[in-house]
Amino acid sequence: MAVDLWNELIVEAAEEFSMDIKGEGAEELPRDSTNLVVTGVEKAFELSGSGTPPPFKYTLINKIPFARGLGSSSAAIVAGLIAGLVLAGHELEVEGHEKLLNIAADIEGHPDNSAPCVYGGFQLGIFDNVEARWSTFRINIPSGLQCVMFVPDLKIETKTARGLVKDTISRSDAVYNMARTALLVRSFCMNDMGALRLATEDAMHQIPRSTAYPALYPVINAALAAGAHGAFLSGSGSTIMAITSGLKGDAFHQIKEERLDVKVGEAMLQAAADCGLKGRIYASSPSDKGAYVVRKNAVLMDNI
Ligand SMILES: Nc1ncnc2c1ncn2[C@@H]1O[C@H](COP(=O)(O)OP(=O)(O)OP(=O)(O)O)[C@@H](O)[C@H]1O
Numbered sequence: 001m002a003v004d005l006w007n008e009l010i011v012e013a014a015e016e017f018s019m020d021i022k023g024e025g026a027e028e029l030p031r032d033s034t035n036l037v038v039t040g041v042e043k044a045f046e047l048s049g050s051g052t053p054p055p056f057k058y059t060l061i062n063k064i065p066f067a068r069g070l071g072s073s074s075a076a077i078v079a080g081l082i083a084g085l086v087l088a089g090h091e092l093e094v095e096g097h098e099k100l101l102n103i104a105a106d107i108e109g110h111p112d113n114s115a116p117c118v119y120g121g122f123q124l125g126i127f128d129n130v131e132a133r134w135s136t137f138r139i140n141i142p143s144g145l146q147c148v149m150f151v152p153d154l155k156i157e158t159k160t161a162r163g164l165v166k167d168t169i170s171r172s173d174a175v176y177n178m179a180r181t182a183l184l185v186r187s188f189c190m191n192d193m194g195a196l197r198l199a200t201e202d203a204m205h206q207i208p209r210s211t212a213y214p215a216l217y218p219v220i221n222a223a224l225a226a227g228a229h230g231a232f233l234s235g236s237g238s239t240i241m242a243i244t245s246g247l248k249g250d251a252f253h254q255i256k257e258e259r260l261d262v263k264v265g266e267a268m269l270q271a272a273a274d275c276g277l278k279g280r281i282y283a284s285s286p287s288d289k290g291a292y293v294v295r296k297n298a299v300l301m302d303n304i
């Protein structure tokens with residue numbers, strides 16, 4: 001599900017390659033061609049038949065915390081792909097093909113984050129063996145939902161978190177999760193948030209991942225006790241996401257005591273602190289919109 005939390009990428013013509021990173025990951029993310037925005041731009045140029053891209057000046061303005069289960073790597077890949085397609089003047093087949101989504105998911109290895117990143121909203125990403133490609137399906141999101149995210153000072157890379165989950169699962173665990181996946185989709189389609197606590201229970205990945213993350217269940221339980229409809233590990237972690245609703249109007253006009261998102265956020269922070277873990281709370285909402293081009297400026301050549 002896409003949330004209203006954005007990274008911005010500016011790509012400009014330049015004499016030589018450079019990269020400036022502001023905000024999240026400014027100190028840690030690579031500033032060379034291994035940065036995923038460059039991977040995206042290079043892929044777009046390759047697809048356009050233009051070969052290697054010319055040197056560019058990259059500016060990344062990052063709001064999405066990285067290696068926290070919030071899809072920052074997909075955001076970087078998709079931003080690079082879209083910027084590269086615009087710069088190379090190349091268009092992809094969309095309708096009935098989902099080319100952009102498939103290219104992004106192939107770079108990332110799965111569509112879990114690329115689908116909401118490309119399209120916005122709540123997306124199911126399924127590999128279609130007949131078409132030999134990823135296919136996505138949009139699910140309704142009830143209006144007024146809030147996403148309260150506990151983002152700990154603890155980075156967990158997806159490949160590490162995936163290493164904690166067994167390759168095989170028992171039949172009973174599969175049945176447990178399949179039933180809850182169906183209930184989750186029903187809850188969203190029917191605007192029935194009352195079923196979300198049950199629908200967001202899990203028997204497949206949270207327990208093994210909690211072995212490296214002792215605060216996981218205390219924080220989930222604190223969010224539920226404070227009134228969240230459901231709470232769960234976001235992606236492969238380390239962010240823990242709680243879903244609340246009930247506010248009317250802009251958050252700035254609310255009385256603090258009446259704001260469930262604040263109560264839930266405070267409860268999550270406290271439970272984490274009790275486990276010796278610090279972090280930040282982000283309160284956001286689902287975004288219906290995916291990645292988009294803000295502006296394209298034509299650069300006049302010297303001889304024009
Ligand atoms: N521009 C970029 N933004 C974010 N991560 C990047 C970028 N370029 C390279 N990376 C690398 O990608 C890795 C982070 O990807 P990872 O998939 O683990 O985290 P995430 O996308 O934030 O979380 P998740 O996939 O669990 O939602 C790090 O090793 C990071 O160095």
Ligand SMILES: N[C@@H](CCO)C(=O)O
Nearest residue numbers: 069112158162235236
């Ligand atoms: N949904 C994936 C991670 C996507 O970031 C997982 O649980 O491994």
